[in-house]
Amino acid sequence: MPEISQLPEVTISDCAAAVTASFADAFAELDGWRNELAGGETSVRPTDLDAHVEGLVIPALTGASPLFVGAGFIAAPGYVHGRDIHFAWWLGPQAGNPLLGSSSAATRLDFAARAYTDYVRDFRTLEWYQVPQSTNQTHVTGPYVDRLCTCEYIFTLTMPVRIGEGTPMLGVVGADISVRRLESIVLPLFLAADRPLALVNAVDRVVISTDPTVQVGQLASHSGDSVACSGLPFRVLVGPDRLPRF
Amino acid sequence: MEAHNRPGAREAIFAQLVDAGRTEQVTIRLTDAIILGVLAPDERLPSESDLARRFGVALITVREGLAVLRDAGLVETRRGRGGGSFVMKADAPHSTLVQARLHGLAQVDLSDMAVHFATIVEGCAQRAALRASEPDSDRLDLWLRGADFATVAGARTNAGGFYLELAVLSQSARLVRELIRLQAEFGPLLLLGMTDARARRSLLASNQAIAGAVRANDAAAARQFATEQVRSLAEWLLNAKARVERGGAWDA
Known part of the structure; x- marks a missing residue:
């Protein structure tokens, strides 16, 4: 093995940093929405809120290469006049979606439809709502197959919205980002590293891998080095173990 | 060790898309859901345009399908605000229709x-x-x-x-x-x-x-x-x- 190389080496830390950087645009977008929505009111009319959220999220869902596949705001109970539950959520254009068909424009998700009622009833216990509420931090849920909307393998990013520190949460701003998009940004760098790598989430589920025996969606087992991705519940495993189960 | 390519996988790419009898497909899908109890009495169906988008068919196809369901007494159309197509409350379970479906x-x-x-x-x-x-x-x-x-x-x-x-x-x-x-x-x-x-x-x-x-x-x-x-x-x-x-x- 050559000890010294003239080529610039891609380190594991570079890969971890690239993953963090690839989420920066998304977090900046959510942060902007959060500031817009934390307008000082402790309660809001549904039509006003919907119009406000729609104006914010549509640009991020449409266009040539949209950042998100879905985005919106989920209100805390009581924030929207007379409503225990209020979802203001839009989806980007869909092609051949088995649930929603195809559409060339962004569409609002109708959470009043029966298929969603069970899901919506328990939303306060769901990871993407509960974690930002209890930690007051941005959270990344997933990857998981979104069976309710896009039927794609996605992450859900959520950020708590509060008027000020210590005040009750008004809700969460959120966005869905596809695993495919993250891969297109960081896989080339992962492939340039001199050892096999796998990006995993907090339960060691594989998101991106440069070892074909360790595939996306599997749970990795690992005994070697790893580098955390700053600000994300992810880390990069170096030389992930071949998996005993597939 | 035979290595020649069999036609199956390649030909499947070009297999015919489900296209024929679209009105019938819409009718069967909704009829099954109603007579077999997946859609409940008084439940409102999605709007005609929403159904057309989800099924991936033309609006006229959805309208034809709904007309068949109306004639069969499975849905009724209510006009005005809060209107739309609703699943009819059956006097008796749809036993005859289930029999016919199984026979068919x-x-x-x-x-x-x-x-x-x-x-x-x-x-x-x-x-x-x-x-x-x-x-x-x-x-x-x-x-x-x-x-x-x-x-x-x-x-x-x-x-x-x-x-x-x-x-x-x-x-x-x-x-x-x-x-x-x-x-x-x-x-x-x-x-x-x-x-x-x-x-x-x-x-x-x-x-x-x-x-x-x-x-x-x-x-x-x-x-x-x-x-x-x-x-x-x-x-x-x-x-x-x-x-x-x-x-x-x-x-x-």
Whole structure:
């Protein structure tokens, strides 16, 4: 093995940093929405809120290469006049979606439809709502197959919205980002590293891998080095173990 | 060691898309859902334009399909604010329509649909067991504990819901999509036997066994339980078909 190389080496830390950087645009977008929505009111009319959220999220869902596949705001109970539950959520254009068909424009998700009622009833216990509420931090849920909307393998990013520190949460701003998009940004760098790598989430589920025996969606087992991705519940495993189960 | 290319996989790419008889497909899909109890009386269907988008058909096709359902007394159209197409409350269960539906389907097709459905559900269960994390297993258990399998309507809804949970745990978007399509086509028929209290109890026990195998990461057991579950549902369906063909009632 050559000890010294003239080529610039891609380190594991570079890969971890690239993953963090690839989420920066998304977090900046959510942060902007959060500031817009934390307008000082402790309660809001549904039509006003919907119009406000729609104006914010549509640009991020449409266009040539949209950042998100879905985005919106989920209100805390009581924030929207007379409503225990209020979802203001839009989806980007869909092609051949088995649930929603195809559409060339962004569409609002109708959470009043029966298929969603069970899901919506328990939303306060769901990871993407509960974690930002209890930690007051941005959270990344997933990857998981979104069976309710896009039927794609996605992450859900959520950020708590509060008027000020210590005040009750008004809700969460959120966005869905596809695993495919993250891969297109960081896989080339992962492939340039001199050892096999796998990006995993907090339960060691594989998101991106440069070892074909360790595939996306599997749970990795690992005994070697790893580098955390700053600000994300992810880390990069170096030389992930071949998996005993597939 | 034979290495020549067989035509199957290549030709399948260009296989005909489902196109013929679209009005009939819309009619069958909605009729099954109504007579087999997946859509409840007084439930409002999505708007005509929404149905057209979801089914991927023209608006006129949806209108024709709804007209057939109206003539059959399965839906009614209400005008004005809050209007739309609503599932009619049946005076009696739709037994005659269920009889006709079972009579109209060949045994060979019912068996074949069950094979297709079983293959997908087995794959979902197997992959779910391989890929579920501990929090995933906790959520699956919680879901199952909260799901009603005691009533007919509950069992029909939640049987399909459990398959979907397994598909999600497989981490495969394709399996989720395929399962949704198959359930739309065959789910209501396959769950015909949920009128039978013993079948409901047995389905719940089977789901608990699958969830246990998922938690234990025992893929072979999860797969086996799924095989047995779909086989037992298919047997109920084929028995009902045989009763109809002998001139009896499907749920006798």
